[in-house]
Amino acid sequence: xxxxxxxxxxxxxxxxxxxxxxxxxxxxxxxxxxxxxxxxxxxxxxxxxxxxxxxxxxxxxxxxxxxxxxxxxxxxxxxxxxxxxxxxxxxxxxxxxxxxxxxxxxxxxxxxxxxxxxxxxxxxxxxxxxxxxxxxxxxxxxxxxxxxxxxxxxxxxxxxxxxxxxxxxxxxxxxxxxxxxxxxxxxxxxxxxxxxxxxxxxxxxxxxxxxxxxxxxxxxxxxxxxxxxxxxxxxxxxxxxxxxxxxxxxxxxxxxxxxxxxxxxxxxxxxxxxxxxxxxxxxxxxxxxxxxxxxxxxxxxxxxxxxxxxxxxxxxxxxxxxxxxxxxxxxxxxxxxxxxxxxxxxxxxxxxxxxxxxxxxxxxxxxxxxxxxxxxxxxxxxxxxxxxxxxxxxxxxxxxxxxxxxxxxxxxxxxxxxxxxxxxxxxxxxxxxxxxxxxxxxxxxxxxxxxxxxxxxxxxxxxxxxxxxxxxxxxxxxxxxxxxxxxxxxxxxxxxxxxxxxxxxxxxxxxxxxxxxxxxxxxxxxxxxxxxxxxxxxxxxxxxxxxxxxxxxxxxxxxxxxxxxxxxxxxxxxxxxxxxxxxxxxxxxxxxxxx
RNA sequence: GCGCCCGUAGCUCAAUUGGAUAGAGCACCAGACUACGAAUCUGGGGGUUGGAGGUUCGAGUCCUUCCGGGCGCGCCA
Numbered sequence: 257x258x259x260x261x262x263x264x265x266x267x268x269x270x271x272x273x274x275x276x277x278x279x280x281x282x283x284x285x286x287x288x289x290x291x292x293x294x295x296x297x298x299x300x301x302x303x304x305x306x307x308x309x310x311x312x313x314x315x316x317x318x319x320x321x322x323x324x325x326x327x328x329x330x331x332x333x334x335x336x337x338x339x340x341x342x343x344x345x346x347x348x349x350x351x352x353x354x355x356x357x358x359x360x361x362x363x364x365x366x367x368x369x370x371x372x373x374x375x376x377x378x379x380x381x382x383x384x385x386x387x388x389x390x391x392x393x394x395x396x397x398x399x400x401x402x403x404x405x406x407x408x409x410x411x412x413x414x415x416x417x418x419x420x421x422x423x424x425x426x427x428x429x430x431x432x433x434x435x436x437x438x439x440x441x442x443x444x445x446x447x448x449x450x451x452x453x454x455x456x457x458x459x460x461x462x463x464x465x466x467x468x469x470x471x472x473x474x475x476x477x478x479x480x481x482x483x484x485x486x487x488x489x490x491x492x493x494x495x496x497x498x499x500x501x502x503x504x505x506x507x508x509x510x511x512x513x514x515x516x517x518x519x520x521x522x523x524x525x526x527x528x529x530x531x532x533x534x535x536x537x538x539x540x541x542x543x544x545x546x547x548x549x550x551x552x553x554x555x556x557x558x559x560x561x562x563x564x565x566x567x568x569x570x571x572x573x574x575x576x577x578x579x580x581x582x583x584x585x586x587x588x589x590x591x592x593x594x595x596x597x598x599x600x601x602x603x604x605x606x607x608x609x610x611x612x613x614x615x616x617x618x619x620x621x622x623x624x625x626x627x628x629x630x631x632x633x634x635x636x637x638x639x640x641x642x643x644x645x646x647x648x649x650x651x652x653x654x655x656x657x658x659x660x661x662x663x664x665x666x667x668x669x670x671x672x673x674x675x676x677x678x679x680x681x682x683x684x685x686x687x688x689x690x691x692x693x694x695x696x697x698x699x700x701x702x703x704x705x706x707x708x709x710x711x712x713x714x715x716x717x718x719x720x721x722x723x724x725x726x727x728x729x730x731x732x733x734x735x736x737x738x739x740x741x742x743x744x745x746x747x748x749x750x751x752x753x754x755x756x757x758x759x760x761x762x763x764x765x766x767x768x769x770x771x772x773x774x775x776x777x778x779x780x781x782x783x784x785x786x787x788x789x790x791x792x793x794x795x796x797x798x799x800x801x802x803x804x805x806x807x808x809x810x811x812x813x814x815x816x817x818x819x820x821x822x823x824x825x826x827x828x829x830x831x832x833x834x835x836x837x838x839x840x841x842x843x844x845x846x847x848x849x850x851x
Numbered sequence: 852g853c854g855c856c857c858g859u860a861g862c863u864c865a866a867u868u869g870g871a872u873a874g875a876g877c878a879c880c881a882g883a884c885u886a887c888g889a890a891u892c893u894g895g896g897g898g899u900u901g902g903a904g905g906u907u908c909g910a911g912u913c914c915u916u917c918c919g920g921g922c923g924c925g926c927c928a
Contacts (some may be wrong), residue, residue, distance in 0.1 A: 262867095291867055294874095304870065307908065317908075341871050342908045387928065420888035460853060530928095558925050562852020584854065584924085598928050613884070626855055627923040650856075652921080657863095693863070697856065699921070701863065707876085710890045713863095713876055717890075725888065732887050769867080776867065788865065791875080802892035805884075813887045828887095850890070 259360055259368055260771035262301060264495045265347065266290040269303050276320065277313050280702040284312045291348075292769055298340060299334035299348040300765065315341030354757055359748035361767060361830040366837040371775040374415030380609050381407040383620035384517065384524075385422040388509040391468055392675040394702075395622065399651045401691040401843070403620035404522045405783035406649065408841045413778030418614070419524040421517075422605060423432035425506050427532040427598065428460075433500035433509075436464035438484070438491075440473025441501065445482045447489040457491050471820045472508050475479060476501065516675050521843045522686055528608070532599055539596050539604030542639070543574075543589060546603075548692040551638055570747045576603070581634030599628075603635045606646070610636070616645045618781070623650045623697070649781055652699045654691075659705065682707045685844045689716030692787040692842055714789045718846065719835065722794035724850045725801060729812045733825055736813060741822070748831050750822040757810055760801040763827065764794050770834050772842075783841070790838045797831050 258264060269290060273280050277508050288305045306321035313320060321339045328337045328345070333353035338346045361368045383403020386396045402420065411417040422429075433457045444451060455462035467585040482489060484497040510527075517523070533539060556570045575600075589600035596604075608616055617636060621628070629648040636646035656663040665671065678687055686707045693715055694700040697707060712718050730742045739748060755764070770789070777785035804811040812824040836846040 288913080289867090289870095291870085294867085298871075302871085307870085310908085344871065346871095347874075385928095427928065444921065483927065502892095557925050560853070563924075565925085570927080571925075575925095588925055593926075595926085597926065602928090622922095623856070624922055625928090627857085627872090628928095650922095652856080660862095698864085703863080706863090712891075713910090714890095715876085718876095721888090721890065725891090729887055736887090772867075780868070785867090795875085798891055799893090801887085802883085802889085805886055805892080808886095848890080 258771070259357075259364070260775075261349070261353065261357070261768055262772055263290065264291045265301055265349075266303070268328065269305050269324065269333050269345075272324055273305060273309060273313075273320075275327065276323055278291075280309065281312055285310055291660050291763070293346065296762075298344075299338070299346040299389065300335065300338075300354075301347045301349070303345050303347070304343075306339075306345060310343070321345050333650060351756070351761065352752075354768060355752040355770055357764060358750075358752060360827045361833055362744040362748040362826060364839055365744065365833055366840065368833065369774045369837055370412055370414070371769045371771060371778065372414040373616045373775045373779060374410060376411050376414060376416050377611060377656045379410055379616045379618060380417070380418045380420055380612075380614040381410070381618045381620065382420045382422055382609075383407075384513075384522070385424065385514060387424045387429055388506045388513060389429055389464055390466060391512055394654055394656060394673050394678060395673050397520070397678065397687065398413065398654050398691050398696070398700075399620050400517065400520055400522050400623060400721045401688050402649065402651055402696045402783060404687075404743065405692055405786070405842050406618070406620065406781055409774070409778045409783050409786065410781075412774055415616075415778070418526060420526045420528060420609075421524040423506075423510065423529045423531075424525060424598075425510075426534050426601060430502055430506060430531075430552060431498070432458075432460060432463045433505055434498050435471050436462060437472045437476070437505040438497065438501050440469045440490065442473075442485060442491070443470075444473040444477035445489055447485065449490060454491070467514075469505070472505050475508065477505060479524070488846040490712075517628060519679050519684065520675065521688065523713055528605060533605055533608060534596065535603055538608055539601045541598060542607040544603040545607070546576060546635075546638060547586045549638065551580065552589070553577065553585065553586075557588070576635065576638075578631045578634035581632040581637045583634045587631045599631060599635075602632065603639075606632065606636055607639050610640050610644055614644060616647070618647045618649060620649045620651065620696075623652045626650050639845065643698040647781065649696055651696045655699065655701045657701050657705075662701075663704075685720065685847075686714065686716040689719070689787060689844050690714075692784050693782050695782060710850075715787065717850075718798075719790045719839070719846070720847050721796045721850055722797045723832055723835045723839070724845045724848060725837065726797070727848045729828050730825065732813055732831070733821070736815060737818075737821075742829060744827060744829060747822065747826040750826045751819055752823045752826065754820045754823045755827060757800075757803070757807075759796070759803050759810070760827065763793075763800055763831065766793050767830060767834055770838075786838050786841050790842075792832070793835060793838075 271286055287308045290301050290303045293299050293302050306317040309320055310317045321343045324345045325337045328334055333350050334347060335350045336348040340346050376579055381403055384396055384400045407417045407419045439454050486492050553575055555575045556571050556572055559568045573588040575586040576589055578587050586597055589597055604719055633646045636644060690702060690707050706714055710717050733741050773789045812828055814821050839846045
C-alpha cells in the first residue's frame, strides 16, 4: 500500500465514481486528482472529480459532488466532506489518520517517499559533459548539480538510473588544446620562441592561454625531456608529437575535472569518450544504419531565412532527414574535409546508449544548445523506431553576484571564477542547494553573499539548521532518557494523541506531501521542487520550535511528561528523516550541528 | 527574418502542470530570548501575473497577436 494518503484517497474517490457509473472511461478517471488543500479552511484535501466527470456521467457537477459526499462521508478516516465552489469536494481527515504517518516514516526511514512511478524503466542521464580543455567553471556547475540531483530524484521515484558523462575529446578543440599544451612544454624545456612566434605557427593560432596548462607542460618535459621538440627547442613536426601530447593532456584535464566533480559531490557511473567511439567506427556504423532506412542523402541546404551569412555558398552535404521527425531543417553529418560533424558523432553516441538498452535518454544541456534538441530527438526517434524517448533538460545561464553587483567573468581581468574557486568560497552544500533553488530553465542570479550567509535568506543554511535542531533535540533526549528513547522502533509505538496543536498538524501534513512531491518532481524532471519542499518543511519546523517558547506544553522535551515527550520525539525524528532524505536527493550534507 | 525559452510584489523567485482569495524570502515597519540552539519566530503594508483579445464551470498556466529580455539559426562543441 502506498504511503501517500492523497493517493489512497484518490483510490477511494475513484471507487465512488465507479459506483456511480461502472463504465467511466479511463481517460476521464486519469484526470481525477486529490490534492492537498491550499487553504486549511477548506479542509485537508480536495478533489476535482465532480467537475471532471460531469460530461462523461451526464450529470451536473453539483449532483456528482453530492453523491461523493455521501460515499466519502462513510469512508474510514474521513471526518467531514463538503461541497465548495463549482463542484469541489473538500475532505477533512481525522487527525489520527495524519498522526499515523509518523510510525510509517519512522519504520521506513529514508525510503519513505520512494515511488514506483518509474516502473523500473532504465534511464540514462547525461550531464556535465564539458570539453576536457580546461578546469570546470560556473557554467558547468549548474548542469552538474541539476543533472546529479535529477538522477537521484528519478532513482527515488522508481527509475533505474545511470549517470553518465560524455567526454568531448575529439575534434578541432582538443587539437587546439594539444597545441596549447605543447607550448607549455616548449616553455618548460626553455624554448627561445616567444608566445607570438609560436602562435604564428599554430593552425588557427594559439588558444587556451590559461596557465592551468603549465603543469601539463612540465609533466611532458619531465617525461620526455626535449625529445618532442626540434634540437634547437623549436616546433617539431606535429605528426611526431601531437597524438601523444593530446592524449596526455586530455588524461590530465580529465583527472582535473574528475577531481572537481568529486569536490562537488558528483559521481557519474559511466564516462564515455567521443574519440573512442569514433575510433570504434560507431558513428559511421550508425550513419550507415540511417542510410539503410533512406534517411541520409546528399543535398544542399537553403540559407536561413532573412539572415544569409556573408560567406554563404550553396554546398552539397551529407544530410540527415531530421525534418521527417519534426526538425526544422535537415542536418549535416560531414564536414567538407570528410570528417564527422559533432552531431554525427553524437548520433553514434546516442545509438550506443540505445544499444545499452535504455528506455529513456535524458541530456542535461546548456540553454545555448536548445536549438540542438530537435535534431537529437529526431535521431533517437529514427534509431529506436520511437521506442525510446529522448528528453533534454536545459540549464540557463548563472549570473554571479557579489555585493549587489554582477561579477564579470573575464579570464584576462582575472575575475574568471572556476568551480573550485566557488567551492572554496561558498562550500559544496551551499553551492548545490543554491543551484537547485531555481527552475533549471530560468536564468538565475547566484548571490555569493547570500550563499555564505548564516540566515534564513540562505535556504541551504535554513534547511540544514532545521535538521541540526532536530538532531540537537534527539541528542538531548538521549541524555535525558537514554539511547533507547530515540530508537525509531520505540518511537513508532508512541501514543500520538497529544500532537494536537495546529503547528504540530501543519508539520505532519507537510510530511504527508513528501511522497507526492517526489513523484511530481521526478515526472516533471524538476529537482528544484525538492529544495522548495525542504524550505517549507524547515519553516514549519522552526515555527513549531518557537511556539514551544510561548507554550511550554509544545516543547519537545518535557521530563515530567514522558508520553507527550515521546510523541514529540517521534515528530522530530520523522522530520529529521524526511529532511535527510530530501537533502540526499540534492546531494547536500545533513549536518548534525551548525556550531 | 525564423525557431525555442522567459516576463509574477521595489529586488530574487514559487505557484500541487487548468483549480478556490496568486505565495515565500530580502528590503521596510512593529514585536518575542527564564528556551530542548533567538543563526529562530510572530504581526503589518506591498499585485490589472508585460498589454490586448480568445478557449471553459475556472487561466499566471492553453491559443492568437503585439511589447520587452535571453539563446540559437550549413563544415563550433
